[in-house]
Amino acid sequence: MNKLKSLLILSVIITVLSACGNADETDTSNSEVASTDEVWEEVQEAGEIVVGTAGTLFPASFYDGEEGNQNHLTGYDVEVAREIGDRLDLEVNFEIMNFDAMLSAVDTGRVDVILAGPREGSEDSFGFSEPVKYSYSTMVVRSDDHSGIETLEDLEGKDAGGAATTVYSDIARKFNAEVVTYGNAPNEAYLRDVHNGRTDLVINDYYLQRLGISEFPDLDIELHPDLKFHPTTNNVVMDKEADVFMENVNEAINDMKEDGTLSELSGEFFHGDDVSQEPEEDIIEIEGIE
CATH class of the missing domain: 3.40.190.10 (Periplasmic binding protein-like II)
Incomplete structure (x- = not known):
């Protein structure tokens, strides 16, 4: 691993955010269910998913080359997001930001999703996909x-x-x-x-x-x-009302698990470890921490 990557390693920030959405009905290209999901409609209309990410977190989100150039942005979270976009026939663009600003960024509609884990009470306000990392x-x-x-x-x-x-x-x-x-x-x-x-x-x-x-x-x-x-998970996080968007993302994630894509990406970025599988260790649960 080169010195650039060493300097880019940053402590993981587990935070949650969502995309703004209201109810409206339309058909979707990935579901036979009528959409009541304004977030999904807006994403389809834009043809892209905007993902909030740090860009300084090896091996989840970092620049392997020119900083600020999205062509050089990579990492496990980044490539998982890109793969989901490919399977939904959508572009994926990344918004680089400090982790403490991510929640407000979604509240204002600056980004659609991030990859993050649930916090205490967050599942009451935000939607979480199937885990992509344990x-x-x-x-x-x-x-x-x-x-x-x-x-x-x-x-x-x-x-x-x-x-x-x-x-x-x-x-x-x-x-x-x-x-x-x-x-x-x-x-x-x-x-x-x-x-x-x-x-x-x-x-x-x-x-x-x-x-x-x-x-x-x-x-x-x-x-x-x-x-x-x-014990923790990493999930795609979005507006709790984005039902159709979440359904399509979960379908993509499940396909990625079944065809081995998540395991392959994990091995690439985590030195052969498969973070898409639940660990077998005896792990202490901490009461009051979610």
């Missing part, structure tokens, strides 16, 4: 003493690097850690701060943390060997 959370700690953490309760009083609105920061706060927030920074900043003692840990997605650590062998950090918690 994972769980873990934490990066210092190698010599695990940053003094052997149980989740040991997070009390620790400094956890993260973003303000992520589920990972919610977990840190639940166990009374202090969250040290970052902007749209590369993962090296998060990891180096654990190494040098500015922070004690970073909670994030298992697969991305593992890839991130492998790029910085000089740092005295590791994944905590015993703590695996908070």
Whole structure:
């Protein structure tokens, strides 16, 4: 993996957003059911799906070449979105934004969807597709003493690097850690701060943390060997009323699972791991965190 990719690794931000939509009836090209889905109508009329994404998150969404050029934007989430667009006969265009701005971007109609996971209460307001990725959370700690953490309760009083609105920061706060927030920074900043003692840990997605650590062998950090918690999924997220749009997206995702496309994309971006399959590990559920 080259240095460019190393600098682009960024902690995953699990957030949700939706596209604006109201009810109206029309026929669709991908369903025999009459549409009451204004979002789907608008997407078809535009001939494109606009996807909100960070563009700095290896291996989910990053530039493998000229930054700002969508031809060089790639990653698991990006290629999954493009494949869904192909199967729905729609173009896919990406809007690059800070993760903390994504929800408001959908509220204003700036984007149609993102790939993200459910948060507490979010399923009451937003629609979530079939999962395209399964994972769980873990934490990066210092190698010599695990940053003094052997149980989740040991997070009390620790400094956890993260973003303000992520589920990972919610977990840190639940166990009374202090969250040290970052902007749209590369993962090296998060990891180096654990190494040098500015922070004690970073909670994030298992697969991305593992890839991130492998790029910085000089740092005295590791994944905590015993703590695996908070199972997660990554889904296509859209307006809750976008029933026809969701039906068509789910059909595309199920086809991608059956024909092996999701497994192939996963292997390409996650070093051979198949994130489209549920993990078999015994994972701690955290009460009150969704």
